[in-house]
Amino acid sequence: MTGGETPIRDPAALEDRIAAWPDGAPLALDTEFVRERTYYPRLCLVQAALAGEILLVDALAIPDGGALARELAGAGRRKLAHAARQDIEALLPLTGEPLAPVFDTQQAAALLGFPAQVGYAELVQQLLGVELAKGHARTNWARRPLSREQLAYAADDVRYLPALADALEERLAAAGRRVWLEEESAALRDVSLYRVDPDAAWRRLKGLERLDAPALAAARSLTAWRERRAMARDRPRGWVLPDAAILELAAIRPRTREALERIDAVPPGTAARAADDLLAAIVAPAEPDSSIGEGTSRPGPGQLKLQKMLQKRLAEIAAELVIQPEVLATRRELAALARGERDVPALSGWRKGVVGEPLLAAI
Secondary structure: OOOOOOOEOOHHHHHHHHHOOOOOOOEEEEEEEEOOOOOOOEEEEEEEEEOOEEEEEEOOOOOOOHHHHHHHHOOOOOEEEOOHHHHHHHHHHHHOOOOOOEEEHHHHHHOOOOOOOOOHHHHHHHHHOOOOOOOOOOOOOOOOOOOHHHHHHHHHHHHOHHHHHHHHHHHHHHHOOHHHHHHHHHHOOOHHHOOOOHHHHHHHOOOHHHOOHHHHHHHHHHHHHHHHHHHHHOOOHHHHOOHHHHHHHHHHOOOOHHHHHOOOOOOHHHHHHHHHHHHHHHHOOOOOOHHHHOOOOOOOHHHHHHHHHHHHHHHHHHHHHOOOHHHHOOHHHHHHHHOOOOOOHHHOHHHHHHHHHHHHHHO
16 A cells, blocks of 8 residues: 655646545544634645545645545445544544444454454454554644654554454344444434534533532523534633533522632633523523433442442353453443433344343343
8 A cells, every 4th residue: 555645735736646546445544633622623724635645634735624524425435444433523523414434443343342442553463463663643633734754643543454354244244233333334424423513511420419509500501501502613622611610510409690700610711701691501501400310419329339240241141252241331321220211222223132121031
């Protein structure tokens, strides 16, 4: 496979290279982006490998993706990626909708017993016997020019993807788990995976179990305000308002600017510029919504005992399948089952028969 370490910055040159691609061949993909100072990922580089050729597309020079965007948006080629979800999100401005069909080598490996978050370099080393260079994972990919070492590192991220996908697909077929991956891949098409609903953003907060119902209602309102403001200004949500500030504001629920400004967790600039918005968000829920407390209170002894039993049964099932337990069901799902909830991933798709029904039988 050619080196491809020269970035393409000209849309016409990109069009010519892609025009030579054979129809139907799988397309290996990776992206490099930055988002330390933004809410949305800023796409900087797209790596593509197809039929023995590697292309590095400078997304800062060709922000609409040019001819590559057309190939990405179409369903005529299978896309190969590792930990595809972050790449799909970064590419959404080019494609308009999630990539499909996708073969995610991280998902495939997880279904074969590798750690759920196994890295690309580790897989390449274990399955292909190739040790990749290290040292550029924290590169500022928005800086130009990129060094030859950085570009070689980026090219390696797709250089071995086709061979890796072939090796994993062969193992999946032998294990009878190819249909499992097809379901996992289909789930990646859900655009809600890549777009946060501001009104549901509060569920990501940690420490909610320490709040009473009125405080939970305030936390929900504050988190929705923060998410919308972060989106509108394209700034990290933590820059708008840290989690600690939301929890403290929700617990104290100040009613005046003076009281708000006395809360140390609230950045002074935010308190000065957005005091009225914050105070309005705190009092927005006139009546506490009892439904938002679901799953946030501390479990009682009976629930904890049931969770522990479910955890033990999950470990037994995972050992039988030689797969990591968290790939089958998460701790959060086990807690939900122990609370009596049944709308959980472990009770749908291929997981239902493999792990969901055995867990229910143990309750």
